[in-house]
Amino acid sequence: MTLRVALVLSLSLLTGPALGQDRVDVEQQFRAWLEQTVWPRARAEGVTRATFDTALGGVALDWDLPDLFPPGTSGQTPQRQHQAEFNSPADYFSRGAVEGAAAVGRQMASRHAATLDAVEQATGVPGRIILAIWGRESGYGRVPIPNDAFEVLGTRGFMGARPDYFTDELIAALRIVEGGSVAAGDMRSSWAGALGQPQFMPSSVLDFAADGDGDGQADIWNSDADTIASIGNYLSRHGWVKGRDWGFEVTVPSSVSCSLEGPDQGRPIAEWEGMGIRRIGGRAFPEHEQQAEGFLLMPAGRHGPAFLVTPNFYVLKDYNTSDLYALFVGHVGDRIQYGSGDFAASWDDVGGLVRSDVAAMQRALETLGHDVGGADGLPGFKTRRSIGRWQEASGRSPTCFPELDLVQDLVR
Known part of the structure; x- marks a missing residue:
C-alpha cells in the first residue's frame, strides 16, 4: 500500500469541516510524503540532500490553490466555471489584451531584432510567433510570477487532481536547482507550477530551455534572449514546419459543414478552396500553401470567425492545448509583424453555459x-x-x- 493510499484510508471518515480543523495533521502527513516518497525518487535522479532540504525544508501546503483533494476526501467537487473556452470566445480576444500584446510586441521586435533573427534562422520559427507567446505568457517578462514553485508543485503532487504528474514535475524542479541554473528561492511559478517568462513546466525547462545570450546558462527567469531562444527551441522540436504560416481567416459557405473541422480531416488548401472556402478580403492563398494540407477551424462554430489552419497551428497547441490560445498567438503575431487588424468576422454573444x-x-x-x-x-x-x-x-x-x-x- 502506498503512503498516499494509506493516508486517504486513515482519514476517510473525516468530514469537510473536520478536515479543516485537522490541517496541522495533514501538513505533518505532507512532510512524511516528502520524506518517504519524494526524497527517494529525487535521490535516484541525482538530487543531493542539501538541494532537497534547501528547496523543500520550509515548504508548507498552499491551501488556496484550486482543485485540491486533501486526504480523507474523495471524488471531485463540481465546479461551475465560466471561461472563454466554453462561454463567449470573444472574451479571449478583448481589445485591450490583443492590442496591448501587439503594441509591446512591436517594441520588443525592434529591441531584440538580432536575437529573434538568429533564433528564426536556427529553428525556422518566425519571430512574431515567439513574441506573441512571450507576451501571452508573461507580458514580455513584465507580469510578476507570484508563487513559490516548490510550494505549488508539492501541494499539487500531494493532494492535487493529478498527483502523479505534479510529483514528476516536482522532481524535475529539484533537478533544475541541482543543475545550478537557478537558486531554489528564485524558483517562482504560476498557480499551476509553470516557470519563468515562457511559463514552462519544470520538465520542459529541462528538455527545451536554451541559451540565447551565450553565457552558458539557460535562464528563463531573467534573460530575454534565453526566453526567446527557449520558446523557439520548444516549437521547433515540437514540429514547427519552416516556411508555412499558422493559418488564414476564411469564409465558409453553408454548403460546407462545420462538422468537417479538425486535424484529422485535413485536405489540400486548394481543395478547400474548390469547395467554396475563400480567404478573407478576396486575397489568394500563398502559392506554396495551395497544395499543402490545411484544416478547418471554427472555434465558435457558426457563431464566430472561421479559419484554415496549417500543422503549425497544432504545434502552437502543444504549447497550450486551447484552440483559442493558439489562435490568439497567431493573431497577435500577425498584428506585430503586419499591423493587421481585427478578425473580419465578429464573435456572436454566445455562451451562458458553465x-x-x-x-x-x-x-x-x-x-x-x-x-x-x-x-x-x-x-x-x-x-x-x-x-x-x-x-x-x-x-x-x-x-x-x-x-x-x-x-x-x-x-x-
Missing part, C-alpha cells in the same frame, strides 16, 4: 455514439463537430457550438 452544462451535453452525445474527446466540459473540436453531426442528423441547421437550447434537448 462547464457542467457542456459536460452533460458531452455525456449525452457519447451515449448516442459520438466521439467528443471526453466529457471534460471543454468544447474542443471533437465536441463541436459532434454537436454539428447531431444537429444534421436531427434535421437542424448545424452550428457546431454548445448552446442552452441544445443542452435542454440533448439532456433529458
Whole structure:
C-alpha cells in the first residue's frame, strides 16, 4: 500500500469541516510524503540532500490553490466555471489584451531584432510567433510570477487532481536547482507550477530551455534572449514546419459543414478552396500553401470567425492545448509583424453555459455514439463537430457550438 493510499484510508471518515480543523495533521502527513516518497525518487535522479532540504525544508501546503483533494476526501467537487473556452470566445480576444500584446510586441521586435533573427534562422520559427507567446505568457517578462514553485508543485503532487504528474514535475524542479541554473528561492511559478517568462513546466525547462545570450546558462527567469531562444527551441522540436504560416481567416459557405473541422480531416488548401472556402478580403492563398494540407477551424462554430489552419497551428497547441490560445498567438503575431487588424468576422454573444452544462451535453452525445474527446466540459473540436453531426442528423441547421437550447434537448 502506498503512503498516499494509506493516508486517504486513515482519514476517510473525516468530514469537510473536520478536515479543516485537522490541517496541522495533514501538513505533518505532507512532510512524511516528502520524506518517504519524494526524497527517494529525487535521490535516484541525482538530487543531493542539501538541494532537497534547501528547496523543500520550509515548504508548507498552499491551501488556496484550486482543485485540491486533501486526504480523507474523495471524488471531485463540481465546479461551475465560466471561461472563454466554453462561454463567449470573444472574451479571449478583448481589445485591450490583443492590442496591448501587439503594441509591446512591436517594441520588443525592434529591441531584440538580432536575437529573434538568429533564433528564426536556427529553428525556422518566425519571430512574431515567439513574441506573441512571450507576451501571452508573461507580458514580455513584465507580469510578476507570484508563487513559490516548490510550494505549488508539492501541494499539487500531494493532494492535487493529478498527483502523479505534479510529483514528476516536482522532481524535475529539484533537478533544475541541482543543475545550478537557478537558486531554489528564485524558483517562482504560476498557480499551476509553470516557470519563468515562457511559463514552462519544470520538465520542459529541462528538455527545451536554451541559451540565447551565450553565457552558458539557460535562464528563463531573467534573460530575454534565453526566453526567446527557449520558446523557439520548444516549437521547433515540437514540429514547427519552416516556411508555412499558422493559418488564414476564411469564409465558409453553408454548403460546407462545420462538422468537417479538425486535424484529422485535413485536405489540400486548394481543395478547400474548390469547395467554396475563400480567404478573407478576396486575397489568394500563398502559392506554396495551395497544395499543402490545411484544416478547418471554427472555434465558435457558426457563431464566430472561421479559419484554415496549417500543422503549425497544432504545434502552437502543444504549447497550450486551447484552440483559442493558439489562435490568439497567431493573431497577435500577425498584428506585430503586419499591423493587421481585427478578425473580419465578429464573435456572436454566445455562451451562458458553465462547464457542467457542456459536460452533460458531452455525456449525452457519447451515449448516442459520438466521439467528443471526453466529457471534460471543454468544447474542443471533437465536441463541436459532434454537436454539428447531431444537429444534421436531427434535421437542424448545424452550428457546431454548445448552446442552452441544445443542452435542454440533448439532456433529458
